[in-house]
Amino acid sequence: DIQMTQSPSSLSASVGDRVTITCRASQTINSYLNWYQQKPGEAPRLLIYAVSSLQSGVPSRFSGSGSGTYFTLTISSLQPEDFATYYCQQSFSNPRTFGQGTRLEIK
Amino acid sequence: QVQLVQSGAEVKKPGASVRVSCKASGYTFSDYYLHWVRQAPGQGLEWMGWINPNSGGTSYAQNFQGRVTMTRDTSVSTAYMDLSRLRSDDTAVYYCVRERYNSAYYLDVWGKGTTVTVSS
Numbered sequence: 001d002i003q004m005t006q007s008p009s010s011l012s013a014s015v016g017d018r019v020t021i022t023c024r025a026s027q028t029i030n031s032y033l034n035w036y037q038q039k040p041g042e043a044p045r046l047l048i049y050a051v052s053s054l055q056s057g058v059p060s061r062f063s064g065s066g067s068g069t070y071f072t073l074t075i076s077s078l079q080p081e082d083f084a085t086y087y088c089q090q091s092f093s094n095p096r097t098f099g100q101g102t103r104l105e106i107k
Numbered sequence: 108q109v110q111l112v113q114s115g116a117e118v119k120k121p122g123a124s125v126r127v128s129c130k131a132s133g134y135t136f137s138d139y140y141l142h143w144v145r146q147a148p149g150q151g152l153e154w155m156g157w158i159n160p161n162s163g164g165t166s167y168a169q170n171f172q173g174r175v176t177m178t179r180d181t182s183v184s185t186a187y188m189d190l191s192r193l194r195s196d197d198t199a200v201y202y203c204v205r206e207r208y209n210s211a212y213y214l215d216v217w218g219k220g221t222t223v224t225v226s227s
Contacts (some may be wrong), residue, residue: 036152044217046214087151096154106160
């Protein structure tokens with residue numbers, strides 16, 4: 001199985017900050033890397049697919065990059081609605097593993 | 108609009124089985140794989156498997172092999188996830204999710220989730 005490791009596990013930041021979350025895969029996954037956002041009590045929401053493609057309706061302050069085994073999610077200027085938990089997921093092979101999540105909290 | 112509507116919350120005793128349904132609307136049911144993902148209280152997301160609604164073919168995570176069965180009824184655009192021999196650590200929210208492909212496979216439409224509580 002491919003292991004996905006996110007860092008940090010939690011992060012405190014302020015509105016307007018630029019933040020970056022990293023995700024490492026235990027083996028190469030080409031471009032089969034997606035990011036999801038989840039708010040308490042809600043289902044996850046797709047933000048970015050195939051490393052860097054923004055899902056329809058997602059604000060442009062979200063961006064993704066990376067290749068092979070190292071990937072990042074960047075939020076250029078945090079907004080109040082961005083405080084949530086973020087998960088990466090590989091879709092290169094079964095089982096489709098998720099990272100453990102990064103909880104983004106208000107400082 | 109594209110929707111996945113899941114069945115309501117369930118409370119089960121250890122050792123019992125549960126069936127969660129997922130009714131798709133707003134798109135051609137057979138055209139997209141459906142995945143099941145669960146989330147235990149306060150925990151992360153755990154992938155359970157997928158079903159190909161067109162063929163009925165399935166793939167399950169090793170953790171659930173022998174206990175999970177995913178099926179579908181194309182006549183009502185509904186997928187089902189059966190989980191047997193329930194344990195307390197199966198208490199979780201279960202999501203059905205549609206998968207698309209565009210340079211990568213990704214989960215673009217999520218159901219609201221079904222809470223399954225396993226308690227004696």
